Amino acid sequence: MVNTVVRRVYHNLFRRTSTFALTILLGAVMFERAFDSGGDMLWDHLNRGKQWKDIKDKCGLPAEEEE
Amino acid sequence: MAANLCRVSGRSLLKVQNVVAPAKSNMSSFSKMSMGKKVLFGTLGAVTAGGAGLLGALHYSTTVHAGELELHPPKFPWSHNGLFNALDHGSIRRGYQVYKEVCAACHSMQYLAFRNLVGVSHTEEEAKALAEEIEVLDGPDEEGEMFMRPGKLSDYFPQPYANEEAARAANNGAYPPDLSYIILARHGGEDYVFSLLTGYCDPPAGLPELRDGQYYNPYFPGQAISMAQALYNEIIEYEDGSDDRQHGHRLLLLPQAPQVVCAEEQEDSLQAPSITPHIPPVADL
Numbered sequence: 001m002v003n004t005v006v007r008r009v010y011h012n013l014f015r016r017t018s019t020f021a022l023t024i025l026l027g028a029v030m031f032e033r034a035f036d037s038g039g040d041m042l043w044d045h046l047n048r049g050k051q052w053k054d055i056k057d058k059c060g061l062p063a064e065e066e067e
Numbered sequence: 068m069a070a071n072l073c074r075v076s077g078r079s080l081l082k083v084q085n086v087v088a089p090a091k092s093n094m095s096s097f098s099k100m101s102m103g104k105k106v107l108f109g110t111l112g113a114v115t116a117g118g119a120g121l122l123g124a125l126h127y128s129t130t131v132h133a134g135e136l137e138l139h140p141p142k143f144p145w146s147h148n149g150l151f152n153a154l155d156h157g158s159i160r161r162g163y164q165v166y167k168e169v170c171a172a173c174h175s176m177q178y179l180a181f182r183n184l185v186g187v188s189h190t191e192e193e194a195k196a197l198a199e200e201i202e203v204l205d206g207p208d209e210e211g212e213m214f215m216r217p218g219k220l221s222d223y224f225p226q227p228y229a230n231e232e233a234a235r236a237a238n239n240g241a242y243p244p245d246l247s248y249i250i251l252a253r254h255g256g257e258d259y260v261f262s263l264l265t266g267y268c269d270p271p272a273g274l275p276e277l278r279d280g281q282y283y284n285p286y287f288p289g290q291a292i293s294m295a296q297a298l299y300n301e302i303i304e305y306e307d308g309s310d311d312r313q314h315g316h317r318l319l320l321l322p323q324a325p326q327v328v329c330a331e332e333q334e335d336s337l338q339a340p341s342i343t344p345h346i347p348p349v350a351d352l
Contacts, residue, residue, distance in 0.1 A: 047153040050146065052186055055157050058307065059190055 138285040140255045140262035160188035161305050169297050170246060173238065175226040178247035182220040194220055201225045239280040241293030262286045267296040 013023045048054065097105065147154045163184065166176065181198040185191045198218035203225075206213035218225075227243075228234035235242050244252075253259045263286045270283035270290075277283060281291040 043151065043153070046151050050153050050155040050157070052156045052188075055160070056190060059160065059188075059193065 137288050137290060138262075138266070140258040140286055143258050143261060145257060156188060157307065161307070161309065163188050164305065165298070165303060166246065168303055171224075171227060173227055173234075173243040173294075174246045175228070175243075176224045176246045177226055178223070178245070180221060180223045181218065185220065191220075198222055239293055241280075243294070259286065263292075264296075264298050 012019070014020045044051070097108075100108075146152060146158075166174075170176075181194045184194045184197070189197065198220055201218040201222070202215045203218045203222050204213055205216045208214055228237060231242055250256050250260060255262075263284060266286045267282060267284050270277065274283075274290075277291050281293055282295055283290055284292045
């Protein structure tokens with residue numbers, strides 16, 4: 001089972017240099033996006049309510065009365 | 068790249084054609100030494116390494132020096148402790164309010180500008196409005212005159228005294244330190260600052276009288292601090308409605324952050340009110 005998957009990946013992606021390079025490139029891009037957004041989500045989850053973006057809606061200038 | 072080229076070409080220039088094996092030096096080889104010499108060198112090496120190790124251990128171990136009589140601050144469970152915890156920006160905002168209303172009377176914060184508040188504790192409009200409250204010396208204009216103008220976002224926080232001498236003259240000879248990096252500049256960081264600000268008490272019996280203008284604070288090195296207790300309950304009314312009374316004396320520095328920041332979230336996360344310091348925004352660095 002695993003063997004067939006490995007062989008398929010090898011034959012379809014890694015066997016030729018062109019597809020191999022493309023796989024590496026695309027894989028790197030996808031991984032980076034996933035890793036970054038995952039890390040950001042974790043950070044935001046751990047710091048709910050503490051960050052600037054959480055409080056900025058409540059921080060507006062009471063400037064409306066001046067106008 | 069250039070260094071590599073140099074190395075390569077240099078090596079080819081330096082190449083010696085008929086290399087004669089260098090005569091074996093007779094000064095190496097530990098194994099050929101006499102037994103006595105071996106023991107001598109071995110002992111010397113062991114003593115040197117051991118001594119260095121001992122010195123290092125003594126130097127870096129957290130020894131208590133006999134001269135240290137001040138109280139060391141306890142470690143507080145700040146909500147920003149740890150690698151994955153952000154600073155509480157609601158707390159930073161209140162901290163700026165405390166600085167502006169209380170500390171700024173004596174302490175400068177000259178390395179922070181109004182632009183540093185934008186996106187950290189204030190919106191851009193708010194920071195602009197704050198900056199416009201001060202007058203800044205600018206110039207020269209076309210006639211070569213200096214003039215005053217309202218502050219801009221790029222202006223640094225105003226200083227209460229023109230220079231250190233003026234500050235000392237106004238404060239009994241004590242210089243109120245600049246607060247820009249105070250958290251980083253003191254051993255113990257926020258624990259120390261918090262303990263100092265809330266740790267004023269009556270001096271224990273038996274101490275020599277404090278001089279005029281000095282106050283007893285067990286956390287201050289030397290115990291005699293020239294700053295009077297500045298923070299009391301209920302002296303600051305926070306604009307976000309957090310109340311410094313509920314937790315008594317300490318609460319000036321510990322407004323219940325979850326209530327302030329996200330009232331609805333506090334209910335489902337049944338955690339104790341996290342301790343949130345009022346650090347000046349600089350702790351954000």
